Amino acid sequence: MSVEIVSGEEYTVTYNDSTESLTFDGSMRLRTSEEYEPINELMQQALSSTPEGNLLTMDFSSLKFLNSSGINIISRFVIAARKQGTVPLKVVGNQDIYWQQKSLTNLQRLWSSVQIEIQ
Amino acid sequence: MTDLTGTPQIFGTWEALTAVSHHYAAMNLHATHLANHWRRNSLSSDYWAAYAALQIPETVPTGWLRRDDVNYVLSYLLNELFENCAKFSAGPEQTVHYQAWFEDERMVFQFTNHITPAGERPFITLIQELLTSDPDELYFQKLEENAEQEISASGLGYLTLIKDYGIQFGFRFRPINAEITAVDVQAHVSLKEAAF
Ligand SMILES: Nc1ncnc2c1ncn2[C@@H]1O[C@H](COP(=O)(O)OP(=O)(O)OP(=O)(O)O)[C@@H](O)[C@H]1O
Ligand SMILES: [Mg+2]
Numbered sequence: 001m002s003v004e005i006v007s008g009e010e011y012t013v014t015y016n017d018s019t020e021s022l023t024f025d026g027s028m029r030l031r032t033s034e035e036y037e038p039i040n041e042l043m044q045q046a047l048s049s050t051p052e053g054n055l056l057t058m059d060f061s062s063l064k065f066l067n068s069s070g071i072n073i074i075s076r077f078v079i080a081a082r083k084q085g086t087v088p089l090k091v092v093g094n095q096d097i098y099w100q101q102k103s104l105t106n107l108q109r110l111w112s113s114v115q116i117e118i119q
Numbered sequence: 120m121t122d123l124t125g126t127p128q129i130f131g132t133w134e135a136l137t138a139v140s141h142h143y144a145a146m147n148l149h150a151t152h153l154a155n156h157w158r159r160n161s162l163s164s165d166y167w168a169a170y171a172a173l174q175i176p177e178t179v180p181t182g183w184l185r186r187d188d189v190n191y192v193l194s195y196l197l198n199e200l201f202e203n204c205a206k207f208s209a210g211p212e213q214t215v216h217y218q219a220w221f222e223d224e225r226m227v228f229q230f231t232n233h234i235t236p237a238g239e240r241p242f243i244t245l246i247q248e249l250l251t252s253d254p255d256e257l258y259f260q261k262l263e264e265n266a267e268q269e270i271s272a273s274g275l276g277y278l279t280l281i282k283d284y285g286i287q288f289g290f291r292f293r294p295i296n297a298e299i300t301a302v303d304v305q306a307h308v309s310l311k312e313a314a315f
Contacts, residue, residue, distance in 0.1 A: 009158070029161045029198055031206075032271050065161070068199055072265055072273035079266040098191035102283040110262065 004045070006038045011063075013039050015046045021057035022046050027065040036073040043077045052086040060104065061094035061119065071103065075110060082111035093118040125294050128239075130246050132307055133289030136220055136227060144170070146217045150208035150232060153201060153215065160205055163217075164197030171221055175310070182312050189310065192284055193226070196306055199276040200230045203304070206272075207242075210235040212299045228306045236300050239292055245274070246290050254282040280306070285313030 001018040011026035022043060030036050050056045058074075060066075066074070081089055091107055093100035095118050108114045138145065144167075153159050168190050175186035184192070204215045212233035220227040234242070248257070258278050265273055280286040289305035 010161075027161065029202075031157050031202075033269075033273070034271070065194060065198070067195075067202065068275040068279050069273050071279060072262070072275055075262045076266045079263065096187065098188040099195055099283075103279065106258070106283070109259065 004042060006042045013042055015042050015049075017046075017049055019057070020046075020050050020054055021059055023059045024063040026063065028063065028070045029065055029067040030069060033069060033073060036069065040073055040077065044080070047077075047081055047084065047087055050087045054087060055090050055115075056081070056087050057090045057092060059092040060100055061092050061097075063100075064097060066099065066103075075107065078107050078110045078114060082113070088113040088115070090115045090117065095119060127291050127293045128243070129289065129291045130243070131250050131289040131305075132287040133291060133305060134227065134307075136218075136229070138218065140220065142221045144219045144221070148215050148217070150204050150213040150215050153205035154208075157205070160201040161194075161198050163201050164194050167197055167217070167219065168193035171219065171226055174221055184310055184312055192308065196280055196284070196286060196308065197228065199280060200228065200304060200306065203276060204230055204232040207234065207238075208232045209238055210299050212295070212301075224310055226308045226310065228308070230304045230306075231301055233295070233299050233301050235298060236294065239300055242302070243290075243292070249277055249281070249288075254278060258282050285309065 004015045006013045008030070011024070011028045013025070014023045015021075016023070028039070046056055078089065081087060089111070091104055091114055093104040093116065095101060101118060104118065105116055108116050148163070171193055172186050172190040175184070175189050177186065179185055208215065210233055214233065216231040218229040258275070261274055261278065277288060281288065287307040289307070291303040291305075293301040293303065295301055
């Protein structure tokens with residue numbers, strides 16, 4: 001089992017390979033896509049480490065804020081996973097965090113193999 | 120394109136609102152301050168979001184946004200608008216003017232920043248695309264385009280606010296002199312749940 005973490009002042013992104021999940025915590029409102037690059041790399045690593053046919057979970061339920069540049073990065077990742085086509089995604093959201101209710105379902109519209117679970 | 124008569128150009132949902140009212144709040148800051156310490160954008164937006172959301176009663180009738188929801192919507196909205204002022208202010212004038220009108224059924228926010236006259240055209244072209252397209256279609260089209268190329272401006276700020284939150288925007292360009300154009304961005308937020 002290994003756990004990898006990318007973090008900044010206000011956020012933590014964790015990849016746990018035994019649970020095959022990426023967990024997003026805090027607030028991600030970074031300035032540019034360059035600043036999002038370490039997060040992007042961790043997501044790519046998660047994607048390539050997940051065995052074909054297994055589900056990779058992306059858990060946003062503790063992510064209070066995400067700016068539009070962050071939405072772009074997450075959406076790009078979903079499109080990359082769609083293009084690879086071998087690892088379906090499960091997206092977990094939190095009913096009490098309004099942006100998640102409003103915006104997470106957009107990810108499913110990018111790729112029908114994205115399961116959305118808003119708890 | 121500078122209009123030498125100084126006539127403002129207006130696009131979208133624009134309303135002339137008076138600053139003198141008991142619903143009104145305002146703040147002046149500097150675009151370079153926001154750009155130098157990026158977290159000033161989110162700090163300012165979280166502060167004004169919480170400040171505004173306090174007017175929402177603890178329980179609301181069905182069809183109205185809950186206080187927490189208003190807080191989240193405004194944090195997202197204001198952060199996008201502060202970020203834009205920080206990123207896109209250009210030229211000698213770097214003042215950013217924030218204004219807000221808190222009403223019973225809606226809130227209106229207006230951000231003023233400054234650009235150079237040469238910067239007007241590309242921004243206006245974008246605004247016209249934004250105001251005349253189907254937001255849903257344009258949103259997914261942009262995401263697919265962004266996935267194909269490495270660009271730093273993702274162009275999703277206004278689009279997500281229109282598409283996911285039903286916020287209406289107005290834009291006004293006011294020529295100040297040969298080097299400065301003031302840009303006023305107005306966001307109209309309904310406190311009722313948008314019907315999608
Ligand atoms: N306040 C502003 N002053 C000058 N130009 C602006 C301003 N706001 C937006 N623009 C222009 O409009 C474009 C679209 O803005 P929008 O916020 O939708 O996307 P973005 O800032 O490029 O990316 P994102 O918000 O997704 O990180 C910007 O790229 C910029 O060219
Ligand atoms: Mg923006």
